[in-house]
Amino acid sequence: xxxxxxSAHFHDATAALMVDDAxxxxxxxxxxxxxxxxxxxxxxxxxxxxxFGGLSAQDLDAVVFYEAPHxxxxxxxxxxxxxxxxxxxxxxxxxxxxxxxxxxxxxxxxKALDVHPNRVAFSSHHASHATHAFVMSGFDEAAVLxxxxxxxxxxxxxxxxxxxxxxxxxETHEYPDSLxxxxxxxxxxxxxxxxxxECSTMALASFGQPTRVAEVRQVLRLAEDGxxxxxxxxxxxxxxxxxxxxxxxxxxxxEPANAATVERYGTLDALAPAVTVISxxxxxxxxxxxxxxxxxEEALLGLCRRAARLVPTRRLCLAGGVALNCVAVSxxxxxxxxxTMFVPPDPGDGGAAVGAALAHALREGRTVTIPKSPFLGLTxxxxxxxxxxxxxxxxxxxxxxxxxxxxCHRFTDDDRGLGFAADRLAMGKIVAWVDSRAETGPRxxxxxxxxxxxxxxxxxxxxxxxxxRRAAFRPYALSLNATRATxxxxxxxxxxxxxxxxxxxxxxxxxxxxxRGGVHVDGTTRPQIVSREAQPxxxxxxxxxxxxxxxxxxxxxxxxxxxxxxxDSAVDALTMFARTDLDVLMLDTLALExxx
Amino acid sequence: MTHGRRPRGAWLVATSASIRDVFRSLxxxxxxxxxxxxxxxxxxxxxxxxxxxxxPLAPFVYPLF
Numbered sequence: 001x002x003x004x005x006x007s008a009h010f011h012d013a014t015a016a017l018m019v020d021d022a023x024x025x026x027x028x029x030x031x032x033x034x035x036x037x038x039x040x041x042x043x044x045x046x047x048x049x050x051x052f053g054g055l056s057a058q059d060l061d062a063v064v065f066y067e068a069p070h071x072x073x074x075x076x077x078x079x080x081x082x083x084x085x086x087x088x089x090x091x092x093x094x095x096x097x098x099x100x101x102x103x104x105x106x107x108x109x110x111k112a113l114d115v116h117p118n119r120v121a122f123s124s125h126h127a128s129h130a131t132h133a134f135v136m137s138g139f140d141e142a143a144v145l146x147x148x149x150x151x152x153x154x155x156x157x158x159x160x161x162x163x164x165x166x167x168x169x170x171e172t173h174e175y176p177d178s179l180x181x182x183x184x185x186x187x188x189x190x191x192x193x194x195x196x197x198e199c200s201t202m203a204l205a206s207f208g209q210p211t212r213v214a215e216v217r218q219v220l221r222l223a224e225d226g227x228x229x230x231x232x233x234x235x236x237x238x239x240x241x242x243x244x245x246x247x248x249x250x251x252x253x254x255e256p257a258n259a260a261t262v263e264r265y266g267t268l269d270a271l272a273p274a275v276t277v278i279s280x281x282x283x284x285x286x287x288x289x290x291x292x293x294x295x296x297e298e299a300l301l302g303l304c305r306r307a308a309r310l311v312p313t314r315r316l317c318l319a320g321g322v323a324l325n326c327v328a329v330s331x332x333x334x335x336x337x338x339x340t341m342f343v344p345p346d347p348g349d350g351g352a353a354v355g356a357a358l359a360h361a362l363r364e365g366r367t368v369t370i371p372k373s374p375f376l377g378l379t380x381x382x383x384x385x386x387x388x389x390x391x392x393x394x395x396x397x398x399x400x401x402x403x404x405x406x407x408c409h410r411f412t413d414d415d416r417g418l419g420f421a422a423d424r425l426a427m428g429k430i431v432a433w434v435d436s437r438a439e440t441g442p443r444x445x446x447x448x449x450x451x452x453x454x455x456x457x458x459x460x461x462x463x464x465x466x467x468x469r470r471a472a473f474r475p476y477a478l479s480l481n482a483t484r485a486t487x488x489x490x491x492x493x494x495x496x497x498x499x500x501x502x503x504x505x506x507x508x509x510x511x512x513x514x515x516r517g518g519v520h521v522d523g524t525t526r527p528q529i530v531s532r533e534a535q536p537x538x539x540x541x542x543x544x545x546x547x548x549x550x551x552x553x554x555x556x557x558x559x560x561x562x563x564x565x566x567x568d569s570a571v572d573a574l575t576m577f578a579r580t581d582l583d584v585l586m587l588d589t590l591a592l593e594x595x596x
Numbered sequence: 597m598t599h600g601r602r603p604r605g606a607w608l609v610a611t612s613a614s615i616r617d618v619f620r621s622l623x624x625x626x627x628x629x630x631x632x633x634x635x636x637x638x639x640x641x642x643x644x645x646x647x648x649x650x651x652p653l654a655p656f657v658y659p660l661f
Contacts, residue, residue, distance in 0.1 A: 056598075058598045060599070061597055061599070068621075069614070070614060070620075070621045071621050074625050074627060075623045077630060078625070078627050078630065095637060099637065099641045103614060103618070104610065104611055104614050105613050106613055107607050110606055110610050111602060111606075114602050115599065116603065116606065117610035118609075118629070119599060120610070153625075359661050499622065
């Protein structure tokens, strides 16, 4: 069965292609449109998937949208009407959006892809998430917990999954009680963009103490049985923009973070010694972030225990946007009731496009498969860059940002290329690494990565300042070979079951100085544990770097500039190289090196 | 297996299927009281769509509403 899965209209629109019951590609629209979190119907991504699979839209048995827009529409309609007349403005603006493409997805997809409308189908939002997580886990059976902002009406669901069967959602928690919306509201209150910069709240939390848990628990009430509810007077979930909290919320927590507060966050440094004195102006904010994180983790633990009672099994699959909270995931893995846990590398709406295709095929009685790796994106066309360089003197690239001269190296032997990259990393250079099919999801996993020596703090600071341009309180991650996991990490064996940066793990004390650039203030890192079978070239680079420096891991962060999606094509990478302060760009057997 | 392309008039089939789904959903969610207002909205939407399709009127339609 050939199925195209589509997610869109909230954020991170994605297309995923199943050919003969096997998922073969998944591409986020933002990677092609270059608009971060692009929510529009992913037609470019769909075309790219079809081209990759060698299919036309007429070869598709179904096009499956990842949620039921009519159900979501009724939620928007009912909730805006419930607040009438206060919500009149939002009702009008909401309806203008909904009565266009968002509600009539069947027509929009049928028209854009030139397929019969009867071939457009829908999966429920949480079934899409749950199916993606379970099928990718490879488990025979498992409990499934989906936690996100909101799908149609459902914000949280617990299900039972068995191999070869559609996931059965046993229990759902409905809007407005939502852990995703709870965390997003505090993210906005702390001065970050809700539904986008939750990772900043999580990073900030590590600097604080959870001294405000009692206050936070007044707005997120946790019951003994694992259920939860939001204080209705504290949240304004229909509000546009940053402020999804009410005056009552402000009375409890004080005025929201202003520009001065956000600027003060800049004084926090993930690379600082573990014991850092936080200024009195910042203490309430970082303590609030720590408290919100702590309460979220308690809520998730409660839900896990509830799931364990409902589905007596040793395995759990976790999905939904909240599963991107790697600190919470590691606490669930450590303290939760399940022996084994799986979180897909793309647990958010991007993965739900894959899940929609899988769920549809399972409902049709098919036996579905999915690769157990996240490298389902597009292959870079290196020849495009070679062609460009035939007409362009590499020296011209240096003139874009007026920094040094650029030399082009071409390697006939891949080992020499790897040796060159390891050597430059050892010298403290920042290397952009582009290798084969792109990773799905928000994390760079060694196919579209920025790499650096984690022990060279001068390099790490330059990376943050001149390339990533991101706040110093946000930590970087480490990539290490699987054979080094237990030697570098506490819980290394357990971390190996979630190898794609889905969780955090503490780094052994003795290794922290040489890995400092990839270790957060709390002594943890978000590790990528590299399997030699899945990523032989990246594993060989790690080997070469260790042989040169004795350091068993590389700092790995996403290959993008601030506010930009992850680099996808070889030309995107070349553009970023020209625009930023990158030292080396590795494109297969080609290396561009900037010297100052 | 290759399937057919989008037939002529498919927008009508697709749009009416979506509207049917919304009404079903409203009834399932016990929100049937909202149905008359939704009907008004849809008629208004169709009217706006029709008016914007007439080129001389199109520039005035959205400012008016």
